[in-house]
Amino acid sequence: MSEPVLSVRNLSIDYVGAEGDFHAVKDVSFDIAPGEFFGLAGESGCGKSTIAFAVSRLHRPPALIRTGSRILVGGRDVLALEDEALRRFRWSEVAMVFQSAMNSLNPVLTVEAQFYDVLHAHTGASRAEARERAAELLKLVDISPERLSAYPHQMSGGMRQRTVIAMCLALNPKLLIMDEPTTALDVVVQREILQRIDVLRKQLGFSVLFITHDLGLMVQVSDRIGIMLEGELVEVNDAQTIYRAPQHPYTKRLWASMPRLHGEQISAGAEA
């Protein structure tokens, strides 16, 4: 495999509390290759978001990354980045779409003004340059450039979410992290957005770390999938193996607990 875009090694994260520490992530290691779509699945509370926040260096106390943990992006030690390097790292190397990202747009600014803020701060773009780039980016996510003058409340939830994704792609990041990016949207819109991301990552070459509870959806869009259980990564395999021949008993249990897809018995869960 060529040099990974993301390399997580022995990552352990605690939430430090007065009554003791809670071990949310326990000695987790995995790699994501250039252009790869990597899914992270597991039940609520197993530590998926905690990993996503650490990789973006957005974790805050009481989260504490334990000594010996390593996170490398393009070979650079993310945990050692200081202020200015960290500012450049965010957006340009790793961009993150949050669970409720569509509500993270500023309600009192037009879409154009929000693109300008990001592009001007990171590339020094003028208003005209930012407008041109923003129009290009909106087209990538199937939004007409006419929407540049819209305010967030004038767009549907799906359109707002696609706008956030377009903003995340503004500086050509190597890695796009999506933590339940479409959970609040209806199923058809969810799938359309993920299919669009899939086309874009093939076109633009970025990698994706995708987090969701929906294992069925994850299998459809991911190349490889990691399964987490209570802070540990218990299985990493290609998506088809996770679906057809899961190795870990917990992966089998996850399938068994899921509703059947298209009326078809999910063989993996059924055999478990």
Ligand SMILES: Nc1ncnc2c1ncn2[C@@H]1O[C@H](COP(=O)(O)OP(=O)(O)OP(=O)(O)O)[C@@H](O)[C@H]1O
């Ligand atoms: N700020 C915090 N303080 C204390 N414990 C926390 C904090 N944030 C998360 N946790 C705990 O850490 C564990 C992992 O949480 P995390 O949000 O990473 O899980 P998750 O797998 O992403 O869950 P979900 O799918 O529900 O988002 C959970 O048990 C959670 O309660």
